Amino acid sequence: MFRKTLIGLTALLFVMVSVSFSFAADASGGPGGNDRKGKYTYRKVYKACAGRGEVSSPKPVVSPADKTMAEWKTIFESRNFEAFGCLEEWGNLSDKDILDIYTYFYNHGSDSPSPAQCQ
């Protein structure tokens, strides 16, 4: 019983540490990536996606102001990108690219100081 509890706690600790390292917050509490670069990378995803015909327009349909910062945090930390479509392109992104896109969405979420400005 004790051994099982110990193994369980160790596994839980590992998961918690992994999650906290995967998207370590910066000092301001944001994801800490490059949101300018993230915006470009995000648009590039749809350009490639439109190029192979999955979507009709290269203009992204999901914008940062569609959800709150907390909602984006949940989506990106769970790495569930189904709502964005173009999963093939999302699958080809590096961790750094995803962090940059996450930062772009988080910094311009509907409850951020600058929601989806300068689109």
Added chain:
Amino acid sequence: MKSNTIKLITVLFAMMFLAVGCVGSKDPKPAKAEWMYDELVDVAFVKQHVTVPMEENVMIIDSRPYKAKYVKGHIPGAVSIPWTKFDEKKDLLPKNKDALLIFYCGGVECKLSHKSAKKAKSMGYTNVKVLPTGFPSWKKQKGEYPSVSAEYVAKVVADNTGMIVDSRPLETKYNKGHIPSAISIPFSKFETLKGKLPRDPATPVIFYCGGLHCRLSHKSARESIKMGYTNVKVFSEGYPAWKKLYGASAQAMAVKAGEVEGSIDLARFNEIMSKNPSSIMLVDVRDADEFAKAAITGSVNIPVDKLEAKAKELPKDKPIVFICPTGARSGEAFYMLQDVMPSLKDVFYVEAEVTFNKDGSYKLKKTE
């Protein structure tokens, strides 16, 4: 006889426990002397508050003499307020009297941090601590490293007594100016370029990047310590502090880079626009209807959505500067050009809040 044996075993066990306790304690609390400040912390407490950048309401203060001690090594992020210059430099302390202040100096026998802490408390600061084991206990932490100041780096450069490593991106930062003799190992390429580090792991290595908010040099330092380098330091104040003290190196350009990757220095941008605007190509990446309402005199309009198609038409003989109201579209334009036209080197964007006036003038406000 049996009772004596049990007593003996009990005493032996007790002694073993005491011995283990002594060995296991990495940062033993020093015996408290009368002259000591009353709120003492250990190095583990300090460690959790050493962040890059430093937390807004936390300040670590080095009470030792600046030139003799602080310059040669201090806790990363620590501010120098030597006890002898406390009154002169007390304005460096945070305005928030509830901010956490941690003072340290040269170890358990050093009184400077205790005196400083008492003085800060008398000024109304409510959350004042002292690390009585001081800087020596920081240096003993496994995997940690000290920070050094520009004066120390200058001496290493002059005497050729160590390797200086620039952890910033090569093209957008290093090539536009770096500390003399520094080699470029951008942190993003550390794994592939780490072979450029000295063969002898005892060689002093100093990493630097873009200042107190930049983490690249710290990440590089940790990686090199993991590799076995034993004399690793970080010049935390980085290239901005170097330029302020010693000026830019010969590679510095007419268009000066700003603090953010790809951005132009705002003061230099204003200078160029007032003295010689034709020396750059200013590209306004807003939509055509926005541009028609108000635009900067001399700028050309290429909406960011159309930029990729027109990238080949951009000039190669002068710097290109992108501009929009917040830096979002102009930043996107910068990264787009990095991607599709990497041969264009002199490309920047204005990272600021920009107001476009109908008379062709503009106003910049630094992005917060």
